[in-house]
Amino acid sequence: xxxxxxxxxxxxxxxxxQGRPCRVVFWNLWKSDRRSRIQLKVKDILTGRTSExxxxxxDKYVVLESEVMELTHGYRDGTEEVFYTEAGDEHRCPAxxxxxxxxxxxxxxxxxxxxxxxxxxxxxxxxxxTVVDTTPPIKGVLQGVKxxxxxxxxxxxxxxxxxVGDKVRIDTETLEYKERxxxx
Numbered sequence: 001x002x003x004x005x006x007x008x009x010x011x012x013x014x015x016x017x018q019g020r021p022c023r024v025v026f027w028n029l030w031k032s033d034r035r036s037r038i039q040l041k042v043k044d045i046l047t048g049r050t051s052e053x054x055x056x057x058x059d060k061y062v063v064l065e066s067e068v069m070e071l072t073h074g075y076r077d078g079t080e081e082v083f084y085t086e087a088g089d090e091h092r093c094p095a096x097x098x099x100x101x102x103x104x105x106x107x108x109x110x111x112x113x114x115x116x117x118x119x120x121x122x123x124x125x126x127x128x129x130t131v132v133d134t135t136p137p138i139k140g141v142l143q144g145v146k147x148x149x150x151x152x153x154x155x156x157x158x159x160x161x162x163x164v165g166d167k168v169r170i171d172t173e174t175l176e177y178k179e180r181x182x183x184x
Contacts, residue, residue: 002063006038006055014045014114016062017053021045021114030054045112045120046097064114071111071121073102083111083121091118103152104172105129123172128181129154130167137161145177 009015013024026041040053071083071091080092081102091111095102097120101109104123112119134148137160145157148168156170158177165184168177 002065003060004063005057006040006059006061007057009038009040009061014064014066015042016064017042017044017051020047021064021119022051025050046094067113069111069113071109071118072107073105073109076102081121083109083118093118093120103154105152106172125173126169126171126178128167128169130184131158131162131164134158134162134164137163 007029009024009027011024011027015022015024022042022044024040025043026039028039030037030039036057038055038057038059040055041050042053043050069085071085074082074084074090076082076095077092079095081095081098083091083093085091091113101121101123104127106124106127109121109123111121129150129152131148132151135146141160144160146160146162147155148158148162149155150168150170154170154175156175156177158168159180162168162177162180163184166180167182167184169179169181170176171178
């Protein structure tokens with residue numbers, strides 16, 4: 001772990017802030033007549049909470065060495081979710097922090113490791129899921145969106161021609177409907 005000044009920080013870096021692993025999501029240099037300040041927003045990796053910080057350019061931050069690995073979900077063991085690497089190595093992380101991610105039922109997840117310990121898991125950018133509930137398509141209406149429920153219980157907006165049983169591609173971050181992949 002190395003220390004750098006606030007002026008050297010950049011968006012996307014992983015830092016230790018108040019003993020918690022956080023990702024820098026906003027960085028801005030603010031200059032006034034007498035001195036400059038650094039405005040930061042950091043997002044706690046484990047809780048998702050965002051904190052706003054105003055620092056001097058010389059303030060020091062610990063940059064965490066991290067690694068991202070592709071993982072597959074195995075099972076839930078009490079209060080932990082178990083994931084596996086392609087080589088078969090087992091890694092565990094708290095279930096509370098990844099319960100929304102695991103709901104996507106993806107083939108592969110991105111695991112964030114700090115000091116060889118799995119901190120959190122992120123879903124892929126998009127996932128193909130089956131629609132289990134929506135209103136039937138209306139003939140002649142091609143544009144617009146309607147409500148639908150996916151097999152994992154997540155509610156999204158889908159195109160007007162999507163029917164129950166259809167497989168659709170959904171952006172996991174924004175819940176935006178991308179396309180119908182397969183008819184049910």
